[in-house]
Amino acid sequence: xxxxxxxxxxxxxxxxxxxxxxxxxxxxxxxxxxxxxxxxxxxxxxxxxxxxxxxxxxxxxxxxxxxxxxxxxxxxxxxxxxxxxxxxxxxxxxxxxxxxxxxxxxxxxxxxxxxxxxxxxxxxxxxxxxxxxxxxxxxxxxxxxxxxxxxxxxxxxxxxxxxxxxxxxxxxxxxxxxxxxxxxxxxxxxxxxxxxxxxxxxxxxxxxxxxxxxxxxxxxxxxxxxxxxxxxxxxxxxxxxxxxxxxxxxxxxxxxxxxxxxxxxxxxxxxxxxxxxxxxxxxxxxxxxxxxxxxxxxxxxxxxxxxxxxxxxxxxxxxxxxxxxxxxxxxxxxxxxxxxxxxxxxxxxxxxxxxxxxxxxxxxxxxxxxxxxxxxxxxxxx
Numbered sequence: 001x002x003x004x005x006x007x008x009x010x011x012x013x014x015x016x017x018x019x020x021x022x023x024x025x026x027x028x029x030x031x032x033x034x035x036x037x038x039x040x041x042x043x044x045x046x047x048x049x050x051x052x053x054x055x056x057x058x059x060x061x062x063x064x065x066x067x068x069x070x071x072x073x074x075x076x077x078x079x080x081x082x083x084x085x086x087x088x089x090x091x092x093x094x095x096x097x098x099x100x101x102x103x104x105x106x107x108x109x110x111x112x113x114x115x116x117x118x119x120x121x122x123x124x125x126x127x128x129x130x131x132x133x134x135x136x137x138x139x140x141x142x143x144x145x146x147x148x149x150x151x152x153x154x155x156x157x158x159x160x161x162x163x164x165x166x167x168x169x170x171x172x173x174x175x176x177x178x179x180x181x182x183x184x185x186x187x188x189x190x191x192x193x194x195x196x197x198x199x200x201x202x203x204x205x206x207x208x209x210x211x212x213x214x215x216x217x218x219x220x221x222x223x224x225x226x227x228x229x230x231x232x233x234x235x236x237x238x239x240x241x242x243x244x245x246x247x248x249x250x251x252x253x254x255x256x257x258x259x260x261x262x263x264x265x266x267x268x269x270x271x272x273x274x275x276x277x278x279x280x281x282x283x284x285x286x287x288x289x290x291x292x293x294x295x296x297x298x299x300x301x302x303x304x305x306x307x308x309x310x311x312x313x314x315x316x317x318x319x320x321x322x323x324x325x326x327x328x329x330x331x332x333x334x335x336x337x338x339x340x341x342x343x344x345x346x347x348x349x350x351x352x353x354x355x356x357x358x359x360x361x362x363x364x365x366x367x368x369x370x371x372x373x374x375x376x377x378x379x380x381x382x
Contacts, residue, residue: 068360
């Protein structure tokens with residue numbers, strides 16, 4: 001009965017479909033299509049082994065996105081803590097019996113697929129923090145004691161992710177959570193104090209980094225110091241980016257990628273392959289699509305009348321921005337190399353599904369933007 005009531009809405013299914021932001025959906029499909037094309041090119045004109053699977057995953061994810069979007073926002077508020085707990089347990093399971101790949105223990109082998117719980121946590125943490133801050137008023141948020149619980153909610157998965165190790169995802173969890181803290185009303189000076197503490201503790205934190213992580217930072221500072229070793233990835237990436245020029249070398253005509261100079265061309269360095277084949281123009285087109293997605297996300301947050309929806313929208317949109325910024329800055333040599341895929345474009349299952357589930361939440365907020373939700377959530381309505 002409770003679930004039925006929570007899912008109750010003044011909007012019929014037809015009205016929900018009418019209120020769905022179809023232009024946003026079309027932009028997502030257009031962005032993913034860029035990825036399909038690049039994966040087809042990466043396989044030298046074949047759907048196997050990447051493009052065909054990615055199309056299938058996107059199709060399934062799109063269906064899940066619509067299912068999430070058409071579910072009443074109160075459902076996600078009610079079960080946000082449960083979803084967070086499940087994601088946290090899965091992260092713990094990775095620690096105990098996770099599958100090791102490329103030197104990191106990040107996956108759970110489910111037979112047909114490998115599940116990466118750290119990706120699921122990006123959405124689960126947004127929901128949990130949004131629910132927590134939704135239930136507080138501005139006076140409570142101003143008290144340091146009130147902030148201890150959400151800080152622990154961020155710290156627990158961050159520490160588990162760092163043990164995998166996965167520095168890129170840990171950074172995304174912390175910064176994405178920081179955006180929710182800020183929108184919830186946490187004062188700027190508290191962020192300044194935290195940043196100062198991080199800077200002071202940086203020399204100590206350096207001692208806890210893995211050897212390969214230290215090497216990535218040193219390579220970032222001077223990639224030419226080891227051009228055939230640790231600096232190889234970023235040097236080849238810069239060569240490919242520059243060789244594309246303004247208009248690129250043409251579809252499937254990239255030399256760095258097709259002659260196997262460019263590593264991980266189907267995943268983390270796929271933007272480099274795009275820039276080599278389609279040049280500056282191709283890169284700007286993709287960035288334009290990303291800007292549209294970000295504009296839609298922040299616009300949905302701005303137009304939502306309930307606090308929970310605003311926090312969820314800001315959290316999901318900020319997480320998406322971090323995907324884009326970290327990946328593109330990484331392949332351009334602006335930050336050290338970390339394992340963060342290019343959203344909707346890089347090959348990968350769990351990251352694709354997680355993004356589409358997040359976009360489903362965005363669409364749910366958009367559909368239910370005028371629905372009031374009390375500070376105690378669904379409990380106010382019983």
